Amino acid sequence: MGDRLSGVNDNVRPRLLLIDGHSMAFRAFFALPADKFTTSGGQHTNAVHGFVSMLANLIKNEQPTHVAVAFDAGSTTFRTERFPEYKGGRDATPEPFKGQVPLIREVLDALRITHYEREMIEADDILATWSSEAGSRGWEVLVCSGDRDSLQFVTDTVTVLYPVKGVSELARMTPDAVEAKYGVRPERYPDLAALVGESADNIPGVPKVGPKTAAKWLTQYGDLEGVLAHADEITGVAGQNLREHIDQVRLNRELNHLLTDLDLPYAPEDLEARPWDREAMHTIFDALQFRTLRDRLLAMMPAEERGDDDVVAGPSLELDAVAPGGLGAWLAARGGKHLGLEVRGRAVPGSGDADLLALGDADGHAVVVDLTEIEPADDAALGAWLADEDAPKFVHGGKARWHELQGRGYALRGVTLDTELAAYLCHPDQRTFDLEDLTIRSLHREIGAASPGGTQGSLDLDLDGDGGELTVLAERASILVPLGEALADDLADRSATKLLELLELPLADVLARMEDTGIAVDVDLLRELDAEFGEQARHAAEEAYAVIGREVNLGSPKQLQEVLFDQLDMPRTKKIKTGYTTDAAALTELFAKTQHPFLEHLLAHRDVTKLRQTVETLLRYVGPDGRIHTTFQQTVAATGRLSSADPNLQNIPIRTAAGRRIRRAFVVGDGYETLLTADYSQIEMRIMAHLSGDEGLIEAFRSGEDLHNYVASRVFGVATTDVSPAQRSKIKAMSYGLAYGLSAFGLSKQLGIEVGEAQKLMDDYFTRFGGVRTYLHEVVEAARATGYTETILGRRRYLPDLTSDNRQRREIAERVALNSPIQGSAADIIKIAMLEVRKELDARGLRSRLLLQVHDELVLEVAPGEFEEVEALLRAAMGGAAKLSVPLDVSVGTGPNWHDAGH
DNA sequence: GCTTAGACGTA
DNA sequence: CGTACGTCTAAGCG
Structure with a gap:
């Protein structure tokens, strides 16, 4: 210390x-x-x-x-x-x-x-x-x-x-500084303050007496008692005021003591x-989300204190010098024990590469391999070990490692623990899971601190000529073993071991393959759409400029605010940080009020530029193989969902006709027969029915009727055949809103009805489906008691804000608590289904393959002659992914492109 | 070159 | 004053 x-x-x-x-x-x-x-x-x-x-x-x-x-x-x-x-x-x-x-x-x-x-x-x-x-x-x-x-x-x-x-x-x-500033020694300062007063404390001083006068008096008469004793001798207005305020001054002195x-x-x-x-x-x-401040403080800790007193110093790292051809022996000497595996490279799906690979064992021995100049014997030994299902490996972000190794021709199997996935399951709300951070948090150790010879100093000999990267990579590989063990304990404490081993870990492999496969696109069609949307955007912009008599940047909310609220003086919309919103809902409402043609053109421009932007983003991501390889992020969404990035293929337009044209550009690839999509219908409502046990809702699903029609008929007390479209859509909005913690206010806003009417609708709804209300209450209360919500697979989400004193924070947490078990359970179910689909496709030796997952939908590419078998196995896998008290309904579509395969 | 805000696409 | 995401542009910062 x-x-x-x-x-x-x-x-x-x-x-x-x-x-x-x-x-x-x-x-x-x-x-x-x-x-x-x-x-x-x-x-x-x-x-x-x-x-x-x-x-x-x-x-x-x-x-x-x-x-x-x-x-x-x-x-x-x-x-x-x-x-x-x-x-x-x-x-x-x-x-x-x-x-x-x-x-x-x-x-x-x-x-x-x-x-x-x-x-x-x-x-x-x-x-x-x-x-x-x-x-x-x-x-x-x-x-x-x-x-x-x-x-x-x-x-x-x-x-x-x-x-x-x-x-x-x-x-x-x-003391000198006080005297220089106030003209009295520190011990006399309260005397001075008593005379002058302190406006900040609402203490009145003697009028016309400031610090200068007070200091002068105090110097002359010694202290406050001296001043007061000679009050009669002091001339002028100040002296007069002093005599009139002697009691106040005495009180002041008493208070500031x-x-x-x-x-x-x-x-x-x-x-x-x-x-x-x-x-x-x-x-x-x-x-608090203080990253820099935390680092500043950590940096201030003396090195000896790094580990705290309750932490055992980490084993020193020994970077073994393995002679060419000796890797197989090094691996054999580890006796099949689990090793930490780290790779340096580009983890780009479909075009990854790796140049360095490090392995570390539990005893602190590590080896670094340059994959670009590896000996054939080492290559064979390494390839066999990497591909060996029974050679256990600890990794961090195994899916990325999979892509890197894939680019070098290595298969990766036998991952028994992924520290990134483990940390995600323990803390799903955390935004990043850097290995460095996890190491500090779980092991109280810092990467870079324990390198042989210490890589901290600037005088270190850089023998490997790699700026210490080799040793850092070796250290990362080595740390994976103790870190993995620590996280495994953490997982066990949270009952999440199975979730990792039986769900997320095998899923990472499924996702890696989906990303590697990618989805074929019709580049010519995308280019056509780009041009067409571009032309429409130009046209809409010109029309808009003509109306207002000048050219502005229609993509700038700031400039739009000037046009709408200064130049055209339109009614103000909802307030936001930078003024008034110009979002689509507000503009549509403004148009209803003003019928101003500028708004029409602006909205048209918005729509079409958004579509064009989507098309252009997609074009940028088409690989040399004519396919787009997204990355499915497995540790981002706090509910357990996947997300898709680079590019995001989970937000391809579908609601408008123009948008749907983009879906036509996702096509079946060469050598395959058709695209097949399968989605769960109303899975979140089914989960709600299951979790709440509400008899009415369960019956609604078992009846085989249209859900919203059925619910509407019960709520409005009419026959299912007499439910009006308006009634049905209100109920549909209500049903979906429930799982998000929708309020009467929110519902009224969405449906454009009075709050009272919305409230009545909710009351009527809960009269018929009271189990739902009970469930929603119970979910929040249980989460408040335990500190977390749980999905059907026991996936947790921690919500400390449920007991916050801050009402807004608490209410947000309550809505999150309502939604997480539902959204999260849906995510669990489709993940189970994906594993099953993959398992069945492999087991039957089918060539058909999974391409995309869009939360409640799977997209597959079907090989010639496999359609019927694939459809059947898909329905079975998805429908059988969970045993709920209501059936899981799956609808399937097929076609040459994503649009036509959709429903 | 970076971050933030606003906007908007999906389930 | 409905959850969960990702990504674009503009604008402000250095």
Whole structure:
């Protein structure tokens, strides 16, 4: 443990840092823009950020041996009781500030810094007491406070750090500095303040007496008592005012006297700085989304402290020099035990490549292989090991490794643990799962720190000529073994082991193959569409310009706002950060009100440029094989869904006729007969029926009737044959909204009806399908109790905000809690189905293959002559993926392109 | 060159 | 004041 944070070294004079928590946090709050410091969940963090940043600077620059923070406990204190106007007239604490103080306390806890507050007492009194106690021990004391009253306890050994500008610049208030600024010694400062008053605390001073006059008097008569004793001698208006305000001045002096004799539960010795709690730091900084600040603090920790006291030092890394041809022996020596596998390369589906590969074992032995100049014997040994289902491997992001190795001609099998997938299952809401971060979090170790010889120093010999990349890669491979074991424990604690081993891990392989296969596109058709949409966009733009008499950038919301609300002075739409929205819903409403032709052209332009943009993005991604290879992201969606990126093939238009033309460009590839799509109909409603056990809803699905018709007939009390289209669509909107936590307000907005009518619709709905309401309530309450929701496969999502004091955050969490089990269970089911489809296709030796997954839909490419068998196995796999209390209905379509294969 | 906001496509 | 995503452009930052 380093001296800095280890507390008293007998030879070193203790240095105590004391901080007025509220006053500094409040300064930070006003110094930093609230909108720039907000988590994705909407929690303001500007005060926390400013405070912690200041704290980090202080610790770094001042190197205190002891640290403590005092907070104000509430608005009533012994001072307000004595003088009710004290600190009166202040504006209410701003809403965005509240709630940040508990977060600051959490950070302090993680840093193991003592913080204290007491009813009726102000932070300054606590600091004054500690300061006085420490001063009497001969310690050096630094007091960080934005309250000028603290200047009274400045001495030769007690310095006040007073914020000048924000919280980044602190003035060192020594006795000389106080005298230079106020003209009196620190011990006389409260006398001066009593005369001058303090507007911030609503303490009136003597009129016409400012710091200069007060200092002059105090110098002349010694102290406040002297001044008051000679009040009669002072001439002029100021003297007259003083005589009239003597009582107020005495009261002021009484109020600004800070207590130094409190009986506190912590003596200065108890405030010794302690090693930080890394785990807690990660937790709170993750929640606050402070990445840089966390890194800054971590960097400040002495190297010896890196591992904390409860952490065993990691085994040193031994990079084995394996002679050409010796890789097989190296592997054999590992005796079939699991190894960490890392690869360097490009993980691009369909055109990946790998140049370096590293293997690491549990004993800290590692080997790095240059794949570009590998010996045939090593190549064979490595290829066999990689492809061996029974040679266990730990990887991080195995699907990407699969693509890299595939590009070099290696098959990858036998992955028994993927640290990225494991971490995702443990923390599905986390945005990234960098190996470096996981290592710090789970093992309290840092990659790069344990390299042989230490790669930290700039003087290291770069023997491999690779900037240390080889050793880092070897270290990454090595760390996978202990990291994998740690995560396996974590998974077991969360009952997620099977989810990894039986679902996500095998699915990664299925996805890798789908990505590698890609989907064929008709490039000529895409180019045609590009040109056509481009022409239509030009036309719409010209028409729009003609209407307003000038050319603006129709793609700029800012410029559009000028046109709509300044130039054309249209009714204002919904407020957004930058003014008023120009989104499609608002523009459509504006058009209904104004019939202004500009809006028509603008909307047409929007539609067609969006389509064109989609087409152009697709064209950019067509590979040399004439196919588009998306990447399915398996660790992104917190509910357990997949997402698709580079390009996103899960948001190809389907709702409009023009949009559907794009789907025609996704075609069956050479050597295949047709595309086949299969989708689950109303899977989320079926899951809702199953999970809620609502008899009415279950019967609706078993009846074989059209779901929305059936539900509408029950809600409106008419025969299924008499349900009007309007009734059906209302019910449809209501049913789908339920799973999202839709409110009567939201429903009314969507249907364009009164809130009262929407409320009645909801009431009628729940009269008939009460089990649904009960279920939705229970889901939220259960999640509040356990801290997480669960899908049918036990996939969890943690929702700490369910118990938040912040209503908005809490309500968002409640809607998430409603939706996650439903959306997540649907994701579970289709994932099971994909595994089954793949298994059956392989088992039967069929050439047909999975291409895409779009949440409730699978797209396959069917080889000649296999259609009937594939359709049957697909229906069986999808329909049998889960045993629910309602049937899983699958509808299948086929055709030469995605549009025609759809339904 | 980077990030953010607004907009909009899908389930 | 309905969930889950990805990606484009414009605009502001350095």
